[in-house]
Amino acid sequence: MANVKFFSGEQIPLEMHKVRIIQKLFLPEIDQRLQAITEAGNNTFLLKNRDVFLDMLTDSGVNAMSDRQQAAMLLADDSYAGSETYFRLENKVKEIFGMNYFLPTHQGRACENIISQVLVKPGTIVPMNYHFTTTKAHIVLNGGVVEEIFMDEGIEVDSTHPFKGNMDLDKLNKLIDDNGPEKIAFVRMEAGTNLIGGQPFSLENLTEVSQICRSSNIPMVLDASLLSDNLYFMKIRDEQCKDMSIHEITLKMAELCDIVYFSARKLSFARGGGIAIHDESMYKKFQELIPLYEGFLTYGGMSVREMEAMTVGLDETMDMDMINQGPQFIAYMVDELVKKGIPVVTPAGGLGCHLDAMRFVSHIPQNEYPAGALASALYLISGIRGMERGTMSEQRNPDGSEPLSAMELLRLAMPRRVYTLSQVKYALDRIQWLYENRALIGGLRFYEEPKVLRFFFGKLEPVSDWQERLVEKFKADFGDSL
């Protein structure tokens, strides 16, 4: 779609799909938004969807399905055991990844539970390019330790590196030498590295990591939840992939790994998950746990309708026109923000656009949660719901002290194929207004702070009357309350 040239010379992403089902949206007035965010304890997780205009909290389970997916859902074969629906899915996974075995699960973290139970023994280490919250939790639960071995550039906010999700090979070699290969439970590569801004790795990097694993007999696991974004970036940024089809790149990636697992809440625009495996003996070890935690082997906790949607969605993932909308809209958003001098993570990744709160509201100290305050302020002035990824998302140390996060980001996720360009332009306009008025934004403090996962359920209050002053300025500038 980026190949279509506009006569005007303007470069905007052009959708290669049309909308055929709509959901009405509601934009509450700013006074209602102030009430809603106050009731939610300034925590965007606690907002009710009815008070939200553009929901950019996450890309999980909220991606738009295609007409072919919806049609397939009607043809689902409901059966506990041996359903045709399941075999269609199994065949599609084997075809796309070129792997011999498949196990269905109810979502991505369920795969992580099963893989960790089998492969992680107390005292073992799992090196990875970056952790994901649920992945780390399951490894730690089984007595393992996560070692993040990203490149230094991976966590630089401002960068031009095309593959910030790459693993640092020297660090991997050193870790294996220092601990011995038998101490390494498995090496995990995460496609479209979620927590550092949806950043991809290159095919070359995956190949080299795989060579290291194979020469030391260490299992290699690919978390393919954000595979579609990584594939898109490989195709446009990776010299090695220029002449390969999306399917050929996928086959090559899977060939380099022993296990590929994914959350279908992201990959395939559906809900569910699964594990694909090359080797029979490994498959047998995982297979035993599926009926225990997920369900019978021909549904794994998923509804047959979702499985049909997955089968078609996986097929559509091999089509560039089906997977480019998300990353191209994000690139548009990031480019426009950069032009306006608004601090944002670069280069553009998949998943969403990440505002750098550390610079956006540099006057707010980290113990007053700059990214959380920015999330609250953006909702207040626009009805847009983002997600804090900073100090609020950290857990307190056992002595009660608070670790300060290395980054303070406000993530604005871009559900795939859901929003239009005018909605993205609205978001850009309100972000720009907020940036001009950033001096008015103040900090937050907890008044209800749960011990675990405080970012989900914690409630905070503003440290001053900054929200009222922001509302006043908004009304003065826009002359009304929307």
Ligand SMILES: *Cc1c(COP(=O)(O)O)cnc(C)c1O
């Ligand atoms: C979302 C996600 C998971 C977990 O998947 P769920 O379906 O939410 O359980 C695992 N890994 C990555 C990279 C993800 O983005």
